[in-house]
Each structure stands twice: as C-alpha cells, then as structure tokens.
Amino acid sequence: MTEALTAHGLSVGHRTRTAWGRAVHRVVLADLRLTARPAELTVLLGPNGSGKSTLLRTLCGLLPPVAGTVRIAGADLAAQSPAALSRRLAVVLTDRTAPALLSARELVALGRHPHTGFLGRLRPADLAAVDRALRAVDAGHLAHRPATELSDGEWQRVLIARALAQEPRVILLDEPTAFLDAPSRAAVTVLLRELAHEHGLTVVASTHDVELALRLADVVWLADREGRLRTGAPEDLIHSGAVAAAFDTEHLAFDPGTASFALRRPSRGTASVDAPPPLRPLLERLLAREGLTVAPGPTDIHITAADDDTLLLSRKDGGTVRAPTFEDLARALRTDKEE
Incomplete structure (x- = not known):
C-alpha cells in the first residue's frame, strides 16, 4: 500500500559522546520492520524509557535513524524535501505553544502552509480546508476563540484539526492524551480512530493510557523493557502475554481476562x-x-x-x-x- 508508513531494518537511538569525544549512538530499538496502514489507528505503547518517543520522532524525521529506512506514502523519508514531506505527513506533539493573539481558526490555518506557497496567502480552497478540518474534529464552535484560552481537550482537537488541514496521508501524534482527564482522553482516542476509519488516514499515536488503547486501537506496537517491539492486534498481544510482560511490576499485574490492571497485594487472609x-x-x-x-x-x-x-x-x-x-x-x- 503506497499510502502506508513503513520501516525496514530500522534502528533508533540517541547520539552521545565517549570520554574521548568520539560520537557514538546508543540504540534503544533495533532492526524494526513496521507497517502502519491506511484507515487504521496504530497505537504505540511501552513502559517509560522503552523508546516510544525516540521511535516516533525518528519516524517523522525529527531524529535521524541509526540504521534502516522509513518510507512515507511510498517515498523515502530522508530523500524528501520539507515541503514535499509536509504534504504527506503531519505531526502533533505535546508542546503547548502558539503565537500570541491567534484564534483557533488561525492556528488551524497554519496547517495550510505546505499548500500556500512563499507568500502564505490563503485562497478560498485553503479556507474551505480549514473549515473542513474544524468540523471533522467537532471544533467549529471554537473557531474564533483565542488559542491561548482553550482547555487542554479543546487544544488537542485544534492541533489535530491543524494536522488535518495539511491534508496529509499519515498523522503521527506523541502523547495526544497527556494532561487530559479521563472523559477527554477517551474522546480524543475515539476521534483519532474515527478519523482513520472515515478519512482513510494512517494514524499512529503514542500513549501511556494502556487500557484505553487496548480497547480502541486497530494495531498495537508494544515496546518492552528488553528493547524489543511486538506488533499485532490488541488481542494478539494480550493473548501472547506480551502486555503483561511489558507492564507487570511488583505492585501491578495485568489481567488478560478483563484487559485491565489490578493491584498486587500480599494476601492477609x-x-x-x-x-x-x-x-x-x-x-x-x-x-x-x-x-x-x-x-x-x-x-x-x-x-x-x-x-x-x-x-x-x-x-x-x-x-x-x-x-x-x-x-x-x-x-x-x-x-x-x-x-
């Protein structure tokens, strides 16, 4: 499928320096073969320090791969110009920064930059794309609100609308439900699933909300503490014991029957x-x-x-x-x- 995100032989990590000043890479995930397909919500899970953010930032070009290749909509990520890449790929990060005095609609309109040329002038077609994006995330009523006054849940919807305004084939999101309350986390995750299914988008999102992800994701990429990454439907990873192996601790245990976590307590009777x-x-x-x-x-x-x-x-x-x-x-x- 040309509209997929794929990785072959991908190793990701961080550049560090030895005591002698020589640059080396610390690999956190190695030799990955991944595919995220159109019309599916793929969720990236893993304990803290397992390499989720490093992988996501490598997939969108913010970090160079240690080895291997990433292809977006059939084209090599490393060989694409920023302008060409931004027509295929949109990225939503957790940073909450916006230029002062922008309305929500003006913030979403920034997503049209790949299509507006050097002058950045919005044509009627661009304005229509902005309005479609706001409607798609049920944020039309926020259009004229100052972006700095949006709640966390509203802010995430507007950022997703900005990504949609780019008219990409792939959307990558790093912790889109961070800082949200439980109803808002569910609403944003359901929204991402609906956008993937209804618009044929390839959507990949990282999250710490394991139970919600296992309920709503079409595919899970699960990074464990040993530097491995397992992929499959949520039920595949639950049935194989991979979820329990990744997240069980001294005080918490994953129950495959209920797909939820329970406390481990020494029995006193x-x-x-x-x-x-x-x-x-x-x-x-x-x-x-x-x-x-x-x-x-x-x-x-x-x-x-x-x-x-x-x-x-x-x-x-x-x-x-x-x-x-x-x-x-x-x-x-x-x-x-x-x-």
Whole structure:
C-alpha cells in the first residue's frame, strides 16, 4: 500500500559522546520492520524509557535513524524535501505553544502552509480546508476563540484539526492524551480512530493510557523493557502475554481476562462475598485493595449485602460489623488488620 508508513531494518537511538569525544549512538530499538496502514489507528505503547518517543520522532524525521529506512506514502523519508514531506505527513506533539493573539481558526490555518506557497496567502480552497478540518474534529464552535484560552481537550482537537488541514496521508501524534482527564482522553482516542476509519488516514499515536488503547486501537506496537517491539492486534498481544510482560511490576499485574490492571497485594487472609451482581465486583475490588483474597467459604471474612444495601462484615470468630457505606467497610477491614 503506497499510502502506508513503513520501516525496514530500522534502528533508533540517541547520539552521545565517549570520554574521548568520539560520537557514538546508543540504540534503544533495533532492526524494526513496521507497517502502519491506511484507515487504521496504530497505537504505540511501552513502559517509560522503552523508546516510544525516540521511535516516533525518528519516524517523522525529527531524529535521524541509526540504521534502516522509513518510507512515507511510498517515498523515502530522508530523500524528501520539507515541503514535499509536509504534504504527506503531519505531526502533533505535546508542546503547548502558539503565537500570541491567534484564534483557533488561525492556528488551524497554519496547517495550510505546505499548500500556500512563499507568500502564505490563503485562497478560498485553503479556507474551505480549514473549515473542513474544524468540523471533522467537532471544533467549529471554537473557531474564533483565542488559542491561548482553550482547555487542554479543546487544544488537542485544534492541533489535530491543524494536522488535518495539511491534508496529509499519515498523522503521527506523541502523547495526544497527556494532561487530559479521563472523559477527554477517551474522546480524543475515539476521534483519532474515527478519523482513520472515515478519512482513510494512517494514524499512529503514542500513549501511556494502556487500557484505553487496548480497547480502541486497530494495531498495537508494544515496546518492552528488553528493547524489543511486538506488533499485532490488541488481542494478539494480550493473548501472547506480551502486555503483561511489558507492564507487570511488583505492585501491578495485568489481567488478560478483563484487559485491565489490578493491584498486587500480599494476601492477609481470605474473604467470601454474598451480594447481588451490581455490588459484587465493587466489593471484590475493595477486598483486593485491602489485601484479602476472594474465595469460596469457609473464609476469614464474609461480606453480606443486606436488603437495604447495608454491608455486613462477619469474622470467623463470630464478630459482626454493620457498614452503611463502602468507606465504612474498608475502614472496618483496616481496623481489623491493625488489631
């Protein structure tokens, strides 16, 4: 596919100097063979220090590759002029800087620079492209707002609109959901997926939001702590254990069944639960946080949900505590631990 982003034999890293002043490269990811396809959202995941940002910046030409080649829409990245590359590739970084006094629409219009020539004059076709880009990200109502007054979520939508105004084939985004609250992270990620699917764009985005990415990405590139990069559908990487291997720590474990993370806590006893479906998962979550392993009876602790939603904590020694709220129950469990 000529409209894809591809890498062959790609090694990425940083230029450093030895004690004798000789320039050398510190390779963080080596011998990569990657393809990001049109009409797909590809998400780059990995722990801190695994090379995500280095890879993304190499793919867009901000860093030179240590070895190998990158092709954008069929053309060698290194052989393209900045003007030609900017018609094929748009990049959205996390920096929040904008020239003073620009409106959101004027900021988006900067994306037309590759098409306007030396004078930068916007023709009717350019203005129409700016309006289309704003509508595509549902930001038309922000057009006349000062860019400096936009919220973080609005700012990300406007930056994505600026990238769309370039009319590229490939969009690379470095941490587009950083600094956003949970609803905004979901909204931006859904937007990227829709733009890829509906506009036939090749979209590659890095993120630390693992659970959301595994729900919405078409393809995942997963960098691990050993300098390897695995690729596949989210389910491929979950099933193979690659996600757990990359992110499991002393205190956190990835659960393939729920595709979510759970706390690792030393077990200080067992607990059983008698509660209707809406309450049971919440109780199991609370018990796990307090270091109790849910198991069938007989157990050290038994939790019962009464008809009035009051929670009853029964201990193996016969003591019972009535807890009107989850907070009261958690405090009773901690008091029990201290005793």
